[in-house]
Amino acid sequence: MLEGLLEQQTGLNPVEIMTDTGGSSDIIFGLFWLLGYQFSPRLADAGEAVFWRADKNANYGVLDELARGCVELSKIETQWDEMMRVSGSLKLGTVHASELVGSLLKSSRPSGLAQAIMEVGRVNKTLYLLNYIDDEEYRRRILTQLNRGEGRHAVARAICYGQRGEIRKRYREGQEDQLGALGLVTNAVVLWNTLYMGSEGQWNENVR
Structure with missing residues (x-):
């Protein structure tokens, strides 16, 4: 932490x-x-x-x-x-x-x-x-x-479904690589959702 x-x-x-x-x-x-x-x-x-x-x-x-x-x-x-x-x-x-x-x-x-x-x-x-x-x-x-x-x-758990979501690498460096990749994909999903939800709100405003 x-x-x-x-x-x-x-x-x-x-x-x-x-x-x-x-x-x-x-x-x-x-x-x-x-x-x-x-x-x-x-x-x-x-x-x-x-x-x-x-x-x-x-x-x-x-x-x-x-x-x-x-x-x-x-x-x-x-x-x-x-x-x-x-x-x-x-x-x-x-x-x-x-x-x-x-x-x-x-x-x-x-x-x-x-x-x-x-x-x-x-x-x-x-x-x-x-x-x-x-x-x-x-x-x-x-x-x-x-x-x-x-x-x-919860999003990260849904993404990390391979090998039942377990971190299998034995050493710290390998674990950091796995967690770093998971963090990158999770952040990409969060960013896409944020942009999508923002554009949806803007679309609704334009319709009004």
């Missing part, structure tokens, strides 16, 4: 990514924020999510009972320069996001850097949750975008 965003080769400059619940970990929330992107997943279990506070002694009013965890700001401060270095490496493409996330999560005892990114993610996730719960239009916008994505996936 993050790797696709950073390595996309288009003229687009997305600032917000909407996805389903999968992959919405503290690490991902942290990396998105550090890279300047808004991560907006549709959380199936938002009611069970943990809210984090910055001050364990502060009174957060009606949110006091919700904010059960306390962010360790000292970890963020200690690792700030390292997090900036990692963010720059991701932006420049010298480090792949999938490799970084894998290395951060592979140990049962997270490194200082991993812990700091998690703390940043908890801050970002809490702000996101507050917005998600409070703003109906925000929730509707996320759902609308996800429905569009699901529609495109």
